Amino acid sequence: xxxxxxxxxxxxxxxxxxxxxxxxxxxxxxxxxxxxxxxxxxxxxxxxxxxxxxxxxxxxxxxxxxxxxxxxxxxxxxxxxxxxxxxxxxxxxxxxxxxxxxxxxxxxxxxxxxxxxxxxxxxxxxxxxxxxxxxxxxxxxxxxxxxxxxxxxxxxxxxxxxxxxxxxxxxxxxxxxxxxxxxxxxxxxxxxxxxxxxxxxxxxxxxxxxxxxxxxxxxxxxxxxxxxxxxxxxxxxxxxxxxxxxxxxxxxxxxxxxxxxxxxxxxxxxxxxxxxxxxxxxxxxxxxxxxxxxxxxxxxxxxxxxxxxxxxxxxxxxxxxxxxxxxxxxxxxxxxxx
Numbered sequence: 001x002x003x004x005x006x007x008x009x010x011x012x013x014x015x016x017x018x019x020x021x022x023x024x025x026x027x028x029x030x031x032x033x034x035x036x037x038x039x040x041x042x043x044x045x046x047x048x049x050x051x052x053x054x055x056x057x058x059x060x061x062x063x064x065x066x067x068x069x070x071x072x073x074x075x076x077x078x079x080x081x082x083x084x085x086x087x088x089x090x091x092x093x094x095x096x097x098x099x100x101x102x103x104x105x106x107x108x109x110x111x112x113x114x115x116x117x118x119x120x121x122x123x124x125x126x127x128x129x130x131x132x133x134x135x136x137x138x139x140x141x142x143x144x145x146x147x148x149x150x151x152x153x154x155x156x157x158x159x160x161x162x163x164x165x166x167x168x169x170x171x172x173x174x175x176x177x178x179x180x181x182x183x184x185x186x187x188x189x190x191x192x193x194x195x196x197x198x199x200x201x202x203x204x205x206x207x208x209x210x211x212x213x214x215x216x217x218x219x220x221x222x223x224x225x226x227x228x229x230x231x232x233x234x235x236x237x238x239x240x241x242x243x244x245x246x247x248x249x250x251x252x253x254x255x256x257x258x259x260x261x262x263x264x265x266x267x268x269x270x271x272x273x274x275x276x277x278x279x280x281x282x283x284x285x286x287x288x289x290x291x292x293x294x295x296x297x298x299x300x301x302x303x304x305x306x307x308x309x310x311x312x313x314x315x316x317x318x319x320x321x322x323x324x325x326x327x328x329x330x331x332x333x334x335x336x337x338x
Contacts (some may be wrong), residue, residue: 028039048201121281154289160313161182163333173246173247174200176244176279177200177250178249179272195213203222204225221240222239229268233268249279257292265297267298273301289315289316303328
């Protein structure tokens with residue numbers, strides 16, 4: 001079962017299990033973690049994606065709010081976290097191609113000085129390209145593609161590598177699962193092979209899969225809904241994850257190298273991954289053979305953090321042994337997965 005961490009500030013999360021203990025109307029405004037049934041979740045999927053909990057409570061002299069911050073709040077001068085500005089700038093420049101400092105400052109509701117600092121940092125990371133008077137979108141080999149298209153890439157290999165989870169995940173354990181297409185295959189495997197699990201996730205596609213198993217308890221963290229990845233993101237989400245101590249964290253990895261460790265093009269996912277790793281007994285990386293020996297724009301963590309990195313049988317032996325010789329426990333799936 002999930003163990004609450006008393007050393008972390010309380011945050012409201014959404015908990016879903018098989019017991020019909022509350023209706024969806026209770027979810028929209030309440031002061032406690034909300035529990036509602038799988039059938040209610042299925043009926044209210046679209047509503048959940050577009051709405052957020054907007055309840056305020058006073059704790060230790062502070063106000064805590066739950067839900068998605070509206071863009072209008074930012075335009076009125078509410079402070080936006082740097083990672084959120086990075087996400088918005090990247091999306092804006094991808095659509096427009098380029099823009100100047102003044103327009104982006106107005107878009108974000110911050111000063112031009114803040115925009116200049118953000119863009120300078122993003123330029124260092126390869127997220128944008130600085131141009132005279134502003135910045136342009138930087139295309140690279142690891143830019144985000146549509147989620148449904150990515151889910152089809154190396155799909156059989158992903159199905160194969162998650163078969164190895166049967167050696168590491170046990171019934172009754174608490175599991176953390178992050179965003180990503182390999183996580184989708186992991187969720188399908190868990191539904192098929194386990195009868196009782198508690199799962200903490202920010203991945204709503206994973207929730208859609210897990211909801212079919214009525215005996216599973218699912219905790220969906222609060223935060224900002226990110227349509228492109230169908231996930232929940234942001235500092236609020238990261239803080240929510242830290243409320244739960246899990247037995248195993250299943251982390252879908254985007255890019256792996258001995259030089260940089262784990263890197264990712266999903267700048268909004270890096271904090272989520274680290275929050276899950278910091279609050280688990282065992283971190284297991286999930287990466288098909290194509291994810292090895294490549295570097296994305298964002299540094300995430302070192303490979304040594306993972307007890308195991310599961311991959312498929314197509315990984316080349318020289319690549320496998322190169323990582324093993326550096327102490328990275330890469331496990332190659334069997335040729336014939338069950």
